[in-house]
Amino acid sequence: MKSLVELLVKALVDNPDGVNVTETSGNSITVVEISVAADDVGKIIGKEGRIANAIRTVVKAAGAKQNKKVTVEIVTDDKQPQ
Numbered sequence: 395m396k397s398l399v400e401l402l403v404k405a406l407v408d409n410p411d412g413v414n415v416t417e418t419s420g421n422s423i424t425v426v427e428i429s430v431a432a433d434d435v436g437k438i439i440g441k442e443g444r445i446a447n448a449i450r451t452v453v454k455a456a457g458a459k460q461n462k463k464v465t466v467e468i469v470t471d472d473k474q475p476q
Contacts, residue, residue: 395464398456399426402449407434423463426453429470438468 396417404410412431417424428449430438439446450466457464 395424395426395453395457395462399428399449399453399466402452403428403430403438406437406445407431408437409434423465424457425465425467427467427469429468432470435468435470 396415400413400415403413403415407413407430409431412434414429416427416429418427428438437445438449440448446466446468453464453466
């Protein structure tokens with residue numbers, strides 16, 4: 395799953411070197427976390443979250459094909475006060 399998500403995300407962003415994808419497998423679920431450069435967060439989320447939902451749909455379909463539950467999380471590292 396990690397390679398699939400990494401391929402999708404790197405195709406969407408302006409700075410593919412800033413993409414970091416981690417995969418954590420548990421007993422019943424696999425969590426894929428996406429971290430991108432601050433300038434590219436909007437490109438991954440999309441208007442009203444449409445791109446993020448599309449990524450999640452593709453990954454869930456690929457996971458279902460392998461009889462796995464997979465969830466995708468977009469992680470931001472904003473340390474600045476809002």
